[in-house]
Amino acid sequence: MCTTCGCGPEELNHDHHHHDHDHHHSHEHEHEHGNGHVHSHSHDHSHAAENATARTVTVETDILAKNNRLARENRNLFFRKGIFVLNLVSSPGSGKTAILERTLLDLRERLRFAVIEGDQQTDNDAVRIAATGVPVKQVNTGAGCHLDAHMVSHAVENFDLDALDVLLIENVGNLVCPASFDLGENHKVVVLSVTEGEDKPLKYPAMFHNADVMLLNKVDLLPHLDFDADKCREMARRVNPDILIFDLSAKSGEGMDAWYRWIASRTRER
Amino acid sequence: MHELSITQGVVDICQDTAAGRRVVSVTLLIGELSGVVPEAVEFCFEACTKDTPLEGARLIIEQVPARGRCKDCSAEFPLRAYYSSCPGCGGHHVTVISGEELRVKEMEVE
């Protein structure tokens, strides 16, 4: 039984049950664009009984309230322990793990790191990180498409938090869902590689809006591509005028120094 | 499909509030910028409510339009997306004033 979240051990598997639901129900969508422009979708189940004795209860609760509460607890814990925490998000294959590997190899003598690896399946990335000698915990989300604060709160139980300066969290490869789930990090860092479209920031605006830093990765490939880096940076700033952008290559090492200086400066500040 | 965890969150909140009473309907507020697709929540609702006091409840989703305010000229306007610029001055420093809602508004219980 977990004290902060009150969960039992079985909850940690995050196996969501999918029940068969082949019984009939009708879909009814009413689109009313009245004065409030409220767009209402009502989904009627045939077995839904309207009840004359029913009464309305005001709830007004944020659906993410539980995640946000656990994220706040994580953040408080990290603050108390003086740990700088980054949540790396991107599409699959943008180079999150490669950036982590290189960063760890280059900075491990100067700062004490730990890594949480989020993937739906396999511990391949954790094996890559472990090869750098840095403590790593793999979290498999199964069907889940994002890490949440609860998973992080348990993952960090594997580390000696008193002996840590920086916690790097590699989220599940996905530019949609991780945008909504605060993990208790200091900053979301979105990775975009030059082999993707320049317009990714406009296609996935919530993620670029919520991130404080963007790493434009694989710049070693720029000579071979038509990718317009200026246009890409301009689009990122349209969604988030304050976003900090580092152009770099985890492969050649180009541009990594500026990223390291940023991490080091944020770490010393604390 | 984080709508599955979102919908599970809705069920947890309603179950806590209902305290054993059967839930007849649930009204959600979902902002246009919340990243949550109402149809996907509807899709998950039936599976998530099975064998709970919400089983068979009516799901009502009110979508909240996105509005922004320009930090430069203070104009208020409907936002099409996070990257919409200010129609007044063309700037991109826009504060979102509505459209990020993700909330259980109310429910009917027996």
Ligand SMILES: Nc1nc2c(ncn2[C@@H]2O[C@H](COP(=O)(O)OP(=O)(O)O)[C@@H](O)[C@H]2O)c(=O)[nH]1
């Ligand atoms: N050319 C080049 N390839 C890279 C770079 N960074 C990562 N890659 C390659 O991109 C692929 C995906 O990288 P990975 O780190 O696994 O991406 P992740 O899914 O975001 O963790 C691998 O084949 C990497 O070798 C880079 O800076 N330049």
Ligand SMILES: [Mg+2]
């Ligand atoms: Mg990876």
Ligand SMILES: [Zn+2]
């Ligand atoms: Zn727990």
Ligand SMILES: [Zn+2]
């Ligand atoms: Zn998802």
Ligand SMILES: [Zn+2]
């Ligand atoms: Zn303006």
